Amino acid sequence: MIKYNLKCHNEHEFESWFSNSEEFEKLKKKNLLDCIYCESKKINKSIMSPMISQAKNKDNLANIFNKDFESEKKHLLQLRKYIEKNFDYVGNDFSKKVREIYYDKRKKRAVYGTTTDKEREELAEEGIELLSVPWINKDN
């Protein structure tokens, strides 16, 4: 007699006894094995080995990564919404507008837009620090 840990395609795990390993294969081929929980016929031997558990960990890591990425994306979208709501969009005039605001304190307002690397360098030399924000597409 041999005991196998079996697993159906719904991830149900259970134990079953067979007279030998061929019996398992035979029963499986004839669709005589079914899950004791959901009666699924898609049964496989569940192999308990470190390799498998490592693979499982990898899956988990991938899940965690995806989750983190999703929540990160959400944060970036929220950030984008916040900026769009509270900042004036000045597009390519950004560096010009930033200078106006910087040198004319009365014109205090928050703006956002795009700069080239060169404009950004020039502004930095004048002591105007910019915050660059990863801009995420809403449709992604």
Ligand SMILES: [Zn+2]
């Ligand atoms: Zn099942």
